[in-house]
Every structure is written in structure tokens, then in C-alpha cells.
Amino acid sequence: MKKIAIIGRPNVGKSSLFNRLVKKRDAITSDLAGTTRDIKRRNAIIINKQVELLDTGGLDKGCELFDKIKEMSLKAAYMADIILYVVDGKSIPEEEDKKLFYELQNLGKDVALVVNKIDNDKMKDNLWDFYEFGTDAIFGISVSHNRGTVELLEWIASCVPDSDIVKEEDAEDDVRIVKEEAIDDEEFFSQHSFSDQDDDDYIYWDEEEVEDDSVFANNDLIKEHDEDDEDHIKIAIIGRTNVGKSSLLNALLGEERSVVSSVAGTTIDPIDETIDYKGKQLTFVDTAGLRRRGKILGIEKYALMRTTEMLENANMALIVLDASEPFLDLDEKIAGLVDSNRLASIIVLNKWDISKRDEHDKIIREVRDRFKFLAYAPIITLSAKSHQRVDKLHDMILEINENYSQRIPTSKINEVIEKALRRHTLPSVSGQVIRIYYATQYETRPPKIAIIMNKPSGLHFTYRRYLTNKLREAFNFSGTPLLFKAKKKGEK
Template identity: 80%
Template sequence: MKKIAIIGRPNVGKSSLFNRLVKKRDAITSDMAGTTRDVKRREVVINNKRALLLDTGGLDKGCELYDKIKDMSLKAAHKADIILYMVDGKGLPEDEDKKLFYELQTMGKDIALVVNKIDNDKMKDKLWDFYEFGCDAIFGISVSHNRGTVNLLEWIYNHIPDSDIIDEEAEEIISEPEIPEYENELNDEEFFAQFEDEEDGYFYTDEEEVEDDSIFAQNDKIKEFDENDINHIKIAIIGRTNVGKSSLLNALLGEERSVVSDVSGTTIDPIDESIDYKGKQLTFVDTAGLRRRGKIDGIERYALMRTKEMLENANMALVVLDASEPFLDLDEKIAGLVDQNRLACIIVLNKWDIADKNEFERIKNEVRDRFKFLAYAPIITLSANTHQRVDKLHDMILKINENYSQRITTSQLNAVIDKAQQRHQLPTMHGQVIRIYYTTQYETRPPKIAIVMNKPKGLHFTYRRYLTNKLREAFDFTGTPLLFKAKKRGER
């Protein structure tokens, strides 16, 4: 599959073109230079040919962060087969653009000069200024107004080999890609209504009631396994800023995939990358670091929304904590998102190479005390920077995925529940005897258990916790939440 890299200096419209070609608002766009920092990859279809599109960070220089972004973007260009070099058509050609363009030309790749922001016919004359780049393939377009992209798409199409055609019978029509308008992508008040706590000012989301599943609609049949789904594990890496999430992603992948910097909030747009490991596809998502509400700058508001969306689609979360510093209340708020989304979980104590090793028991106890709602999550100490014990994390992910996806037979469940009742009888409710008829698992990922009984409201939360503990003793549910639903017999 051919790789197409969109390259250029900051704020020329690279991410907007990326979104236009993938036909959805995938990459975060703004007027702030440096919004895109990592290389974002998505598969696209140009007419009937498939390609991999790369959105890169701006080719700027100055501080250490921008130097790293530029270096990673140029590496993406070197690996690409087709390069779209974008410039801002509203100004005069920049000497820095010419220098970078000439360097890319020497690589012998297919390269086009894309002059963006040619918003109307009067501005077409400005294209003549850019012919001094010495490029035959020059395209004047306006991404925001969806003008002039047909010729560009046709050029791209002609440089993708016929071997990448996905449907030989598809009608060969190059058309303007249509996606929703970019303006007013997010309303600030609506956004913060989801994430504000007026009392302490910390980011959080409200606890939601677990959906009331209709477990008897299919005659108590247990949900069938989807092998493809189970073999694909989607893992979100979450935590506050500067705890080492991007470093951990790079260590897990074995390559520099995400920009790492001491600048707080380096990652803005969530970056996902997949690897194959022991027959499983592991997709890691490096999400934006979360801060206190009062410290959130404009573009980070979009990042928070994307993080929430990623968690809704994930199976597992790696909650990354900085073991070299005291934990904060914000760490608990962030970890609460794992509980809210009912995800499998591993607690990662990062920066163990600079932490006080003699304090392990104290740190572990503090984690267990602060994160009681993640009592099921195992703890691993590692250093993403030195790769210490990172290799163990891959196998731990596979093991927890097994627990998260496992299905316990009804007979096994009932044997454990019956034994638990013999040891401690269900308390009565207003003098009425409470009976459990049987127990069955009706769904996986996470495991959901239906308790069929005469008085569902009589299942006190303390007895529910007791049954949970007994099931965890009998079966390996390490790393996964275990959900109960009390139902009447025949209840829908």
C-alpha cells in the first residue's frame, strides 16, 4: 500500500486536507501553530485505490519540541512514496519552504506542491509566484471552501498503482470529498458541562448507571464470541500530563512513534498504532494528558473530548502514574474514567528508574488506598525511558484480555454461588426470605453475571461484594471488572 505524506510548515492546512481526504474530522484542526505534533496515519480510498495517508507536524524550528516535531515529520516523508508539500497561498513563497521542498525533491519521490487557501478566482493569479519552486505538479486549492481538489485527487490517483485497486468494477470518477463543515466544531459550554466539578475544579465525568441489559430476550443464551474482536485488543494509555505516556507508547512499539518532550501537554491529538504480538493485534492509543480544568488551554479542550471518545471504544486502559512524584487527586479523577467505561485495566508505575525503590510497599499501598475502585487492576513498575520491564507488559496485556473475554459455564458459576450461600445466607428483607434461583454469565468484555432471584432489590451491595470476592477467588478475573445484574425469573 502506497504511503502519502502531507508535509509543510505550521498552519498551512495539512490537517484540514487530511480530514478532507479521510472524509471525517479525525485530526484536530485550529489556528494555533503546532496543533499537530505526532504523525497521524489513516487508510484512505482515492476513487477505488487504497493508500495510507500521513498527517505530519509543522516543519518549524526554534524550541526543542518543534525540532522534534520537524524531525519526526521529515522521517515520515522519507518513508512515504508520495509527498504533498503544502504552502499558504495567501502569502509570498518562503525561502524556508523552497529549501525544504528542494531537499525532498532530491529523494526521487513523487512530489506535488499544494498551494492552499486559494479561496476564490481572484487569488488564482497568486499561483504564478509558486512556479519558482520548479515543480511541474502545482495545485491551487482551498480546503476550507472545498475548491480545486479534483485535479489534486486525480494526480494522486494516477500515482497509486493499479495493484491497490479495491474494486475493479468501481466507476472511475474523481469527485470532491465531502465532510461536515469545520466551523464550530465544539461548543465550549457544552464541552465543559461534561468535565467540570465546581467544588474542586478537577476534570471528571459523572458516574453513569450500567445499562439495563435484556438478558432473557434470547432465551438466556450467552453472547457468542467474536474471534476477530477478541484477537484485536484496543488499549488506551491515559494519565495526567508528563507522566510518560508517549514514552511508554514508543517503548511498547519499539520505535519513535510519538513525540516526547518535557513540555507539558506535548500530545494533543490521540495517536494510535497497532502491532502483532503472539497472534493478537494490539492497538495502542496515546491520549492527551489531562490537567486541572483551570490549566486547560484552548486546543486541549478538543483533546479531552477525543480522549473520552477513545476510552468509549477501548477494551483496556493503561493508567500511567509517575512513581517518582506524589500522586494527585487528578490521578484518581482520570482513573475514574476506566471504572466508568468498564474497561480492563493495568496500573503502570512509570519512571521506576528514578523512584525510591525502598518505598515500593508504601507506594503500592497508597495506590490501593487511592484507587479502591480499581482493586482488580494489577500493578506493574517499569521505566519507559530505559525500557525496564516494558517487555513484561505485552504478556500481561494478553493475559488480562483472556480474563476480560472469558466465559464461565452456568454450572461452574452456580457451584461457587451455592457454596457461598451455604457459608453466608442471604439476609432477609422486611422478614421476607430472599432466594437465588440460579446464576449465568450473559456477556463478556467485561464479564457480566445475571443473578436470577425472587427479590432482586433484596440483593444488598455488601452481599453483592461478597459474591464478587468469591467468584474472584474461584476464577481468574485479574485486571477486569466483574458486573452483576439481579433479575426476576422471566423478567425482560
């Protein structure tokens, strides 16, 4: 499959073009320079040929962060087969653009100059200035107004071999995307206000309905595979800013996939990447770092909305904590999101190489004390930067997934329930005898157990907790929540 890299300076419309080509509002777009930072990859069908699209960060320089973004963007271009170099048609050609364009042409790849923001016929005259780049593969388009895209699509398709043609019944007519009604991302952002009030009791963003046609719709990035496929594990990497989530993703993948810098909030768009490990598909999603609401700035507010989507569609979460610093109340609130989504989970104590390792037992006790609601989550200490013990995390993920996906036979569950009842009988309620007839597991991922009773309301939460503990003693439910539902006979 041919790789197509979309590159260019900040704010020229690379992510908007990417969204058009993949036919959904996938990459976050805004007029803020540096919105795209990591490389976003998606498969797409251009005319009738399958390709892999790479959306890259802006080719800017200055601070540590932007230098790293530029480095990763150029690396993606060198690895690609086809390059779409996007420039802003509303401004005059930049000498730096010409220099980079010539350099990329010398690589012997198919390179097109895409002059974006040619929004009307009058602006077509601006195209003449860009013939200085010395290429015949020049396309004046307007992504936001759906103008001039057909010729670009046909050129891309001509660069892709016929061996990549997809079956007619599986293909969509990609030319139709130029007929779709344009969605003005800037208008969307202006219509959605977010509170900046500093509130210690809350984090993230205002709970607000996301419109069906918004730039955040249809972004279930890790929901593309079969939800019932137990061989596919979708893992969200979550934590507050600067705890090392992107470094952990890179270490797990064994390559520099996500931009890492000392700038808090480096990751904006969630980045997902799938690897095969011991016969399983592991899809890791590096999410935006979370902060208290009052500390969230600019485009981060919209990026953080994606984090909830990732958690809703994940199976497992790696809760990343900075072991070199004191834990914060915010860490607990973030972990609470994982618990509320009923995900399998692993607590990752990162930066162990620079922590007070001689206080190992003390740190573990503090984690257990702070995160009592995740008592079932195993803890691993590692260093994403030095890759210390990262290899152990892969195997731990597989083990936890087995626990999360297991189905216990009804007979074995009832053996445990009967022993528990003999040891501590159910207390009566208002003189009424409470009976448990039997229990059975009715769902996995996470395991859910129905308890059939004469009075479901009589199952007190303390007894439910007692039964949970007994089942955990009998079976390996490490890393996974265990849910109960009290029901009457015949109740669905």
C-alpha cells in the same frame, strides 16, 4: 500500499486536507500553530486506489517541542512514496519552504506542491509566485471551500500503481468529496464555549453534546475492527500530563511513534497504532494528558473530548502514574473514568528508575489505598524511557484480555454461589425470605453475571460484594471488573 506524507509549515491546512482525503473529520484542526504534533496514519481510497495517508506536524523550529515535531515530520516524508508539500497561498513563498522542497525532490520521490487557501478566482493570480519552486506538479486548491481538489486527486492516483486498485464494489468515488459541503472548523470552535473555572471536584471539560457534523463526529479511531473479535485488543493509555504516556507508547511499539518532550500537554490528537503480538492485534491509543479543568489551555479542551471517545471504545486501559512524584487526587479521578467505563485495566507505575525503589512496598500500599475501586487491577513497575520491564507489559495485556473475555460455565458459577450461600445465607428483608435460584454469565468484555432471584431488590450491595469476592477467589478475574445484575425469573 503507497504512503503519502502531507507536510508543510504550521497553519497551512495539512490536517484539513488530510480530513478531506480520508472523508471524515479525523485530525483536529484549528488556527493554533502546533495543533498537529504526532504522525497520524489512515488508509484512504483515492479515486479507486488504496493508499496510506500520513498527517504530520508543522515544519517549525525554536523550542524543544517544535524541533522534535519537525524531526518526526521529515522522517515521515523520507519514508513516504509520495509527498504533498502544502503551502499557504495567501502569503508569499518562504525561502525555507523552497529549500525543503528542493531537498525532497532530490529524494527521487513523487512530490507535489499544494498551494492551499486559493479560495476564489481572484486569488488564482497568487499561484504565479509559487512557480519559483520549479515544479510542474503544482495545484492551487482551497480545502475549506472545496476548490481545485479534483486535479490533485487525479495526480495522486496517477502515482499509485494499478496493483493497488480496490474492487469496484468496495471503492467509493473519491471525487465526490470536492462536492461535500464545507465545514468551517473555526466557526465550530467559536460556537463551542468551555468553562475555565478552576474546580477541584471536576476535570476535563463541560459535558456538552457533540454535533453530528462537527469535527469530532465519526472519530472512533480504534473501533474500525470487529467489536466481538477477542484477538483484537484496544488499549487506551491514560493519565495526567507528563507521566510518560507517549514514552510508554514508543516503548511498547519499539519505535519513535509519538512526540516526547518536557512540555506538558505535548500530545493533542489521540494517536493509535496497531502491532501483532503472539497472534493478537494490540491497538494502543496515546491520549491527551488530563488536568484539572482550570489548567486546561486552548486546543487541549477539544482534544480532551477525544479521550472520552477512546475510553468508550477501548477494551483496556493502561493507567499511567508517575512513581517518582507523590500521587494526586487528579490521578484518582482519572482512574475513576476507567472504572466508570468498565474497562480491563493495568496500573503502570512509570519512571521507576528514578523513583524511591527502596520504598517499593510503601508505594504499592499507597496505590492500593488510593485506588481501592481498582483493587482488581494488577500493578507493574517499569521505566518507559529505559524500556525496563516494558516487555513484561505485553504479556500482561494478553493475560488480562483472557480474563476480560472469558466465559465461565453456568454449572461452575453455581457451585461457587451455592458454597457462598451455605457459608453466609442471604439476610431477609422486612420478614421476606430472599432466595437465589441460580446464576449465569450472559456477556463478556467485561464479564457480566445475572443472578436469578425471587426479590432482586433484596440483593444488598454488601452481599453482592461478597459474591464478587468469592467468584474472584474461584476464577482468575485479575485486571477485569466483574458485574452483577439481579433479575426475576423470566425477566430479560
